[in-house]
Structures are given as C-alpha cells and as structure tokens.
Amino acid sequence: MGKKSARRLWTEKLLEYDGKTFLKNSGKAQDGTSISRKFKGVVMGIDASLRGTGVAVVDFRETQPILLFSQRITCKAKLSFFQCIEQIFKTISAILQDFKIDYVAIEQTVYVQNYRISHILGAAKGAIIAALMNNNLQIAEYEPLRIKQAVVGIGRASKEQIKRTVCNILKVERVISYDESDAIAVAFCHAWTFRVNC
Numbered sequence: 001m002g003k004k005s006a007r008r009l010w011t012e013k014l015l016e017y018d019g020k021t022f023l024k025n026s027g028k029a030q031d032g033t034s035i036s037r038k039f040k041g042v043v044m045g046i047d048a049s050l051r052g053t054g055v056a057v058v059d060f061r062e063t064q065p066i067l068l069f070s071q072r073i074t075c076k077a078k079l080s081f082f083q084c085i086e087q088i089f090k091t092i093s094a095i096l097q098d099f100k101i102d103y104v105a106i107e108q109t110v111y112v113q114n115y116r117i118s119h120i121l122g123a124a125k126g127a128i129i130a131a132l133m134n135n136n137l138q139i140a141e142y143e144p145l146r147i148k149q150a151v152v153g154i155g156r157a158s159k160e161q162i163k164r165t166v167c168n169i170l171k172v173e174r175v176i177s178y179d180e181s182d183a184i185a186v187a188f189c190h191a192w193t194f195r196v197n198c
Contacts, residue, residue, distance in 0.1 A: 038194065039060055039191045039192070039194045040060060040061050041060055041061065041102035041103055041191075042057060042058070042059050042060070042061065042068070042099065042100060042101055042102045042103070043057070043058050043060060043101070043102065043103045043104070043105060043187040043190050043191055044056070044057050044095075044096075044099070044101045044103070044104045044105070044137075044187065045057075045058065045104075045105050045106075045183040045184055045185070045186035045187030045188070045189075045190070046092075046104065046105070046106045046107070046128055046183055046186060047106075047107045047179055047182040047183045047186060048106060048107065048109075048121065048124045048125045048128055049121070049124060049179065050075060050081070050084050050085075050088075050120045050121070050123070050124045051074070051075045051076075051077075051084065052072050052073070052074055052075075052177070052179045053072070053073040053088055053091075053124065053128070053179065054070075054071075054072055054073075054177065054178075054179030054180045054181070054182050054183035055069075055070065055071050055072075055073060055091075055092065055095060055180075055183050056069065056070040056071075056180055056183035056184040056186075056187055057069040057070070057095070057099050057101065057187075058170075058184060058187040058188070058191070060191045065169065065170060065188070065191070066170070067170045067172060067184065068099060069095070069098070069099065070176055070180040070183065070184060071091075071095070071180065072177045072179045072180055073087065073088055073091045073092075075087055075088070081120070081123070084124070085123055085124065085126075085127045086127075088124055088127040088128060088131075089127040089128075089130060089131050092127070092128055092131040092132070093131045093134065093135075096131065096132070096135045096137075101135075101137060103137075103138070103140065103190055103194075104132055104137050104138065104139045104140070105139070105140045105141070105142060105186045105187055105189065105190035106125065106128065106129075106139060106140070106141050106142075106186065107141070107142060107143075107144060107147060107182065107186050108141040108142055108143050108144070109121050109122070109125065110143050110144060110145075140190055142186060142189050142190065142193075146189060146193075147182075147185050147186055147188075147189040148162065148185075150185075150188065150189040150192050150193055151165055151166065151185045151188050151189060151192075152165050159178045159181070159182065162178075162181055162182060162185050163176070163178060163181035165185075166181050166184040166185055166188065167181065169188075170184070
C-alpha cells in the first residue's frame, strides 16, 4: 500500500474525536492493549489582540476534549490604548481565578506590517503575559502556521475552516467568534503537540 496523503491522515485523526472511535487517548488501543494518554490537563489558549483578544479554556483530562470557557475580550473604539491594556490584564486575571489552569498557550506574533501595529500587539501580549506570570503559569508560544497545521492539517487554513473544525470536535452549538475559535485552536495545538515540546 502506498503512502497516505496528508489530507487522508488528517481525516483519520479527526475521526478519533467523534466520541465513538476516539481510542487514541482512551487507555486502550484498537486491538485492546493498554496505551498511555498522550496529554492530560486544562489548557488556556489565547489569541492576542488589542481590540479583540480571544481566550479559551479546554479540558483535555477526559477522552473527549471539553470546552469549559471561551470569550472575546472586546475593547470598544472609545477606549484609549491604555484603557484597553488595563481591560485585557484585568479580564485575563479574572478568568484565571475561575479555573485551575495547567498550561497556557499563546499564538506567536510572526510578522506585522509596520512598527505601530507591532507596538500595539506587543503591548497587548505584554498585558496578557503579566497576568499569567502573576499567577505563576508557564507559557508556550506557537506560530500561526503550526497551529493551523495541527488543527486543520493545512498551514494556510482559513478562519472559517479552523472554526468549523474546533466546533465539530467540541460539539459547540452556540455561536462563537473567530477570535474564540482561534484561541481554542491554540489550546488544541498545545495539547496535540505537547510531547514534541518536552
């Protein structure tokens, strides 16, 4: 038999999350032999932005991932730059009080068009990192390309493809924003590539 295509391999991976054939992390292989769970913990995924930071908390302790929380931290246009930074810091800090987080993953800023945008994104991430470090949490960063490859199997996947994939896996029925689904994808990337990072 020839090599399987990347798309075919990814389809098979997603099928592991349908609730019936999800055997990879269930403690038993398909032949009935015992296997160890690859990842176990609660992950906070964050997609940083000044006006619309996505935050998600996903529980990977069971055989099926569970979305515990997701939110878009919306900073309205009437808020100043500094007020946005304050709101982001306070909101992240408040969320951390509501959940016991084991791991945090943030989308890495790889390329920005100009200095001003770089400064804004850096400040927003700084507020987030300060809140996380204030709670003694370790942080992992992932490039957007890697996140898309881990979750959708395509490095150039659209936001709609990411949203559809994470919502299908988590069986999310409510409407969520792209910022939230991007944050969920960051959490997935960490959980699914955790052993690579160790």
